[in-house]
Amino acid sequence: MSLLELRDVTKIFGGLIAVNEVSFTVEPQSVVGLIGPNGAGKTTVFNCITGNYRPERGSVIFDGRNVTGVAPHRLVERGIARTFQSIRLFSTLSALENTLAGRHCRLRSGWLASMLHLPSQRREEREAVRRCMQELEFVGLADHAEEAAGSLSYGNQRLLEIARALASDPRLLILDEPAGGMNDQETVALVDTINAIRERGVTVLLIEHDMRLVMRICEKLVVLENGCLIAQGAPEVVRSHPAVIEAYLGAEDEAW
Amino acid sequence: MIVPSFSARGRRGRRLVSCLLLGAVICLLPFFCNAYWLDVCVSIGLYALLALSLNLILGQAGIFHMGHAAFFGVGAYATAILNTMFHIPVLWLMPVSGAAAALFALVVARPIIHLRGDYLLIVTIGIVEIVRIALLNDVGGITGGSNGIFGISRPQLFGFRIYKSLHFYWLVWGMVGVTLLLFYGLWHSRVGRALNYIKADDVAAEGCGVNVSLYKLTAFVLGAFWAGMAGTIYAAKMSTIAPESFNFMESVIIFAVVILSGGSQLGVLISAFLFIGLPELLREFSDARMLIFGLAMMLMMIWRPQGLLPCLPRVYARLRGAVAPGANVEERRA
Numbered sequence: 001m002s003l004l005e006l007r008d009v010t011k012i013f014g015g016l017i018a019v020n021e022v023s024f025t026v027e028p029q030s031v032v033g034l035i036g037p038n039g040a041g042k043t044t045v046f047n048c049i050t051g052n053y054r055p056e057r058g059s060v061i062f063d064g065r066n067v068t069g070v071a072p073h074r075l076v077e078r079g080i081a082r083t084f085q086s087i088r089l090f091s092t093l094s095a096l097e098n099t100l101a102g103r104h105c106r107l108r109s110g111w112l113a114s115m116l117h118l119p120s121q122r123r124e125e126r127e128a129v130r131r132c133m134q135e136l137e138f139v140g141l142a143d144h145a146e147e148a149a150g151s152l153s154y155g156n157q158r159l160l161e162i163a164r165a166l167a168s169d170p171r172l173l174i175l176d177e178p179a180g181g182m183n184d185q186e187t188v189a190l191v192d193t194i195n196a197i198r199e200r201g202v203t204v205l206l207i208e209h210d211m212r213l214v215m216r217i218c219e220k221l222v223v224l225e226n227g228c229l230i231a232q233g234a235p236e237v238v239r240s241h242p243a244v245i246e247a248y249l250g251a252e253d254e255a256w
Numbered sequence: 257m258i259v260p261s262f263s264a265r266g267r268r269g270r271r272l273v274s275c276l277l278l279g280a281v282i283c284l285l286p287f288f289c290n291a292y293w294l295d296v297c298v299s300i301g302l303y304a305l306l307a308l309s310l311n312l313i314l315g316q317a318g319i320f321h322m323g324h325a326a327f328f329g330v331g332a333y334a335t336a337i338l339n340t341m342f343h344i345p346v347l348w349l350m351p352v353s354g355a356a357a358a359l360f361a362l363v364v365a366r367p368i369i370h371l372r373g374d375y376l377l378i379v380t381i382g383i384v385e386i387v388r389i390a391l392l393n394d395v396g397g398i399t400g401g402s403n404g405i406f407g408i409s410r411p412q413l414f415g416f417r418i419y420k421s422l423h424f425y426w427l428v429w430g431m432v433g434v435t436l437l438l439f440y441g442l443w444h445s446r447v448g449r450a451l452n453y454i455k456a457d458d459v460a461a462e463g464c465g466v467n468v469s470l471y472k473l474t475a476f477v478l479g480a481f482w483a484g485m486a487g488t489i490y491a492a493k494m495s496t497i498a499p500e501s502f503n504f505m506e507s508v509i510i511f512a513v514v515i516l517s518g519g520s521q522l523g524v525l526i527s528a529f530l531f532i533g534l535p536e537l538l539r540e541f542s543d544a545r546m547l548i549f550g551l552a553m554m555l556m557m558i559w560r561p562q563g564l565l566p567c568l569p570r571v572y573a574r575l576r577g578a579v580a581p582g583a584n585v586e587e588r589r590a
Contacts, residue, residue: 050463076465088460090453094569100446101453105465107446111474114445115438121445128446129575145576146569168465 003028003203009058011044018044020227031204033214036224042207050082051075077105081170083161085177091150098149099132102167135163155186175206294421296536301428304528307513308435309482315519317475318455323380324510326387327357327480329502331487336405337398346411350488357484358477365476384507391499404498411492424493518563
């Protein structure tokens, strides 16, 4: 059974059909890339999956359950974590506290237990901090745990977003342009990180402009243009698909 | 964006010393004050209590709420009505009044909590006006209209009758002490962090799995609960209450105390002293009082827009244990 399935998802803004009857599936423990020219509706599809938008028609099925229109924080609880295209870290808080934000939904201490710092709360906190330090180590940011997120380099901020998402124990990780603003060296490290994430058994769905990156790590590509799905399949197949070539030749500088 | 420096051990030490000093001052103050200044200090304590409860909403969660006097008023009137009509002891009414204010907050905040920034601000100003006007018009025939309610009995604590200013001083500041401890615990927990996430970026907080509207609403309700309890102490101290004590200006003062404080609890206390104590000190220059005040606010905005004492970063060293950061990163890469 697919981990994620989109069935005829349609999202309309005013008179504009941003996403038109898009259907695709994401198999467990795979890495799937969602690509397409600017304005093709990739981020809109993401936002429909993560609950930030409610599609006008169609449904999103996660792990066999219809999750269309479920609130974003509930989806995180169910196992869908995301990063943001424009980095949205809590820049005045430390890297560790940013990671703890992802852990939040797995913790249970309520208001009273927190006020009184009951033993159960302290145990849980200690465990959460330990776990979040592991995630920071996983992305290579353990040395920066106490630094304010806003003072990290751009590439490290992207990695911190990934650590924050991983801290919620996701089954599906959605990365919105993870290599955006990274230099070549950082991109290579990112490929390693994404592969390591897959080895942990987490399914990855990513939007990316860097075609070399997508070709290297994705086993399936889904191509959007003007809100419509024009091709999907293995990277080699998609690369030679006539509609895809046309869409990308229309755009100017995509390096294939 | 102001990014605080995280190598702030010296600042943390200084702040601990300031806390201890302030505590000592508060404990010793009644031995040096005359009756008048003792009353002023009780008043400062009440505002500190109100500002601490608003700090949860405004300082920690970043919800622009300028109607806190409404919840204070609901608490005070709940105490006054239940005490004068049913002769329930005042201190028993503290949780009851808190609950009344919290329930009121829940009802009024539920439909508006999703509003942002200045929009919410306007609505909360509406709340405080509605409460004042309702009290003034003797709603249900139990609020006493513009005369208010008098004859509220003195509280008793374990058979000890609290009636002098000195007694109220200890009652109020004892309550402030308990509040400081509880709210500090809250700040250094997943709940406190969640409120800070919401303040920083509510979309990102929701995307990370924080139930933003629930946390906002709960912060609101808890803040109102505390304001309601402060209302009980106020009613007991004054033994007479009237609608004009809970007007918009009161809300503004509580709001300003929190904004001036910068968000930390020590900041709130100092700010309460400045806001309530300073005007009393400047009573001789009463003509120029507002002028001095306005000037001080302007200078603050220029030199310290973040407020007197912003929160220092939380420390997790003890929770992280002795593990040096990044100890096994090299192993993993190797």
